[in-house]
Amino acid sequence: METGSVLVMNLLSISEHCANYTNAKKFLREKNILRSVAPRCGECHEEMSEIKFRQISIWRCKRHHGRKVSVREGSFLSGRKIEFEKFIMLSYTWAVGISVSGAASLTGLSKASTGKWFSMLRHVCSHHLSRNSSPETHDFSETSSLPPHFRGHVDDFVWRQRYAKSHQDAFDNILLHISQWYRVH
Ligand SMILES: [Zn+2]
Numbered sequence: 387m388e389t390g391s392v393l394v395m396n397l398l399s400i401s402e403h404c405a406n407y408t409n410a411k412k413f414l415r416e417k418n419i420l421r422s423v424a425p426r427c428g429e430c431h432e433e434m435s436e437i438k439f440r441q442i443s444i445w446r447c448k449r450h451h452g453r454k455v456s457v458r459e460g461s462f463l464s465g466r467k468i469e470f471e472k473f474i475m476l477s478y479t480w481a482v483g484i485s486v487s488g489a490a491s492l493t494g495l496s497k498a499s500t501g502k503w504f505s506m507l508r509h510v511c512s513h514h515l516s517r518n519s520s521p522e523t524h525d526f527s528e529t530s531s532l533p534p535h536f537r538g539h540v541d542d543f544v545w546r547q548r549y550a551k552s553h554q555d556a557f558d559n560i561l562l563h564i565s566q567w568y569r570v571h
Pocket residue numbers: 427428429430431432447448449450453
C-alpha cells in the first residue's frame with residue numbers, strides 16, 4: 387500500500403497533465419503515445435507543420451494545405467474521440483484500481499465508455515503478456531483458452547503482479563506498454 391502523501395503527490399502531477407489540451411498532448415508525446423516527429427507530406431515528402439484547427443492541433447503540409455494528418459495518426463488513440471485529458475485521467479484511475487463507476491464520475495465520461503476504455507487497457511495487459519511470456523511463467527498459455535472478457539481480468543491481475551508495485555508503476559507501465567504496442571516513430 388502507498389502512503390497518503392505519495393498518492394496526493396501523484397494526483398498533483400497528474401492534474402497538471404490533465405489541465406488542458408496542450409499540457410495533455412505534451413505529456414502524451416513525452417510518453418511516446420503520440421508522435422512528436424512531424425510526418426511527411428504524401429505529395430512533396432516535406433515535413434508537415436503543426437497548426438491549430440478548430441481548437442485542436444493537426445499536421446498540415448506547408449505547401450499542400452489539403453494534406454492534413456491527425457496528431458493521433460498511428461497511435462493507440464487513432465480514430466478515437468476521447469479527449470487527451472480524459473484519456474490520461476482514465477489511465478490513472480485504472481492504474482490506481484478505481485472502479486468503472488468511480489472512474490466515470492471522476493472523469494465525467496459515461497459508465498459505458500469508461501468500461502470500454504478499461505477493457506482496452508486490460509487488452510494492453512494481455513497483449514504485453516502474450517509478447518513477453520517465457521516458458522518459466524506460462525501466464526499467457528494458461529489464460530489463452532479462457533473467454534476473452536474473463537481472460538482480460540486474469541491478465542490484468544497477472545500484469546499488476548508483475549508491473550504494478552505501486553500506483554505510479556502501474557500508470558507508467560501501462561503507458562509504456564501502449565507505446566511499445568503502437569509505435570508512433
Ligand atoms: Zn506537400
